Amino acid sequence: MWIPPSEEARDLLGLVEEIADGELTPPAAADHEARGEFPREIVRTLGRAGLLGLPYPAELGGAGQPYEVYLRVLERLAYRWLTVAEAVSVHTLSCYPAAVHGDDRLRKLVPDMIGGELLGAYCLSEPAGGSDAAALTTRAVRDGDHYVVDGTKAWITHAGSADFYTVFARTGEPGPRGISCLLLDATTTGLAPQPRERLMGLHAGAPAQVVLTGARVPADRLVGAEGQGFRIAMSALDAGRLGIAACAVGLAQAALDHAVAYARERTQFGSRIIDFQGIGFLLADAATGISAARALLYTAARLRDAGLPFSTEAAQAKLFATDTAMRVTTDAVQILGGAGYVTDHPVERWFREAKLLQIVEGTNQIQRLVIARSLAKP
Incomplete structure (x- = not known):
């Protein structure tokens, strides 16, 4: 039996169970999965309850919880409905680069990213490169105070539902040292989510490709330095x-x-x-x-x-x-x-x-x- 490390953590897990009992019911899960409809409003409810920023520090708007507590929450969500648990996991992953490696300007965006209303997507894989991430071909070329991004990302959870996309693109030489990380708004011109994939399971959370065609991203949306993306x-x-x-x-x-x-x-x-x-x-x-x-x-x-x-x-x-x-x-x-x-x-x-x-x-x-x-x- 696990004993929560604090009363705050105990209350948090109680809140998760309460939300799960009200929102993550078997009929709701079965209905969304049958229709292949992403439960955006349910994820927004979790966000408003503070569950989309659990492992991030309070100064960034997070709950400042130990990672173990965050994972205990994910386990409980997955027990009820995997699509929702994976949504929280992917969103947390999408916020990580800006929260941990971003400069002061980017870190000022993090409270909104983890505040509950926004949803993130993590764009690393490509159609010809999944396991070999260092071989990615999406390219970002510096043009004045912007980067121009061209390429296709694949298997992107939340594609079409996300409010921001953490994108890894090549800014330099072949291999891992030539890869950089950029933070794109969903409204970026040239960013086009494609129809969702038809999966064996997780129908409500199916991913899709994201095509980037001349997408112009402000240079201050670079996370870390050029070449640090991998x-x-x-x-x-x-x-x-x-x-x-x-x-x-x-x-x-x-x-x-x-x-x-x-x-x-x-x-x-x-x-x-x-x-x-x-x-x-x-x-x-x-x-x-x-x-x-x-x-x-x-x-x-x-x-x-x-x-x-x-x-x-x-x-x-x-x-x-x-x-x-x-x-x-x-x-x-x-x-x-x-x-x-x-x-x-x-x-x-x-x-x-x-x-x-x-x-x-x-x-x-x-x-x-x-x-x-x-x-x-x-």
Whole structure:
């Protein structure tokens, strides 16, 4: 059992549960997912409650909460509705460059960015480059007191719904040293979100491409110095991977709880199916895997909160938690049998959503690469 570090954190988690009970109901989630409609008003409600700026300091308009507390909130949101939890995670990631690496002028924009009314998008991936982010081809050319940006970004969550876009573009030589970070308003001429992708899951939060054609961005919207963009992107992703791991833990816990409740009620051959060893062992493995994933996640979070290196631990948490979520949701469908394959039960949706978590914020193969490289160092 986790004990919140402060009364403020305890009250915050109580507020999250209250909002979840009122807004993140199963009918609301099922309806939005069926229609493929992004729950913008629900996310705005979370923002007005102060949940879009939890890990950022009070001087920037945030709640100044430890990252562990923020991740506990994400886990609870994902337990109810993954689309909403991922929206909060992506928004927090989108604010990170300006909040942490921006100059005084950019940092003055952060209170509005995390204040609740605005929504951000994080634009790193491209159609020909996902895992190989250093090979991006979107280009930003300096033209007087502006940059002119041309290129296409892919798999952008909140494309078309976002109010601002954190965009990584090439301003110099090939490779990571030639990449810079720019903050664009959604109203920027030449910034054009495309139709949303048709996904296996997360229909309400489907991403889209963002095409930039001669988009003129004021030069004072450069985050950090030219050439620092790749380093900014990677440091943001370290924290973002913890967000996805928290989403995976919440999703897996929801699937386990649903499967346990079903197995307690369902009888076959005169016994509850939870009493059959074949079912009981699946549930036992699921519960153990979720506990292990949660332990990895919050160990990494505490390292981050202590100002210690946590990149490898973040990769481990993201890898293990999302693989666990995929396994637990697969087993939950199996435990429900035919009932698990119909939309009357949410486990089929959780099964489809879990797959995405193994891909976003760096595929799990990239996480293994990060971990292996850390082992190879002296």
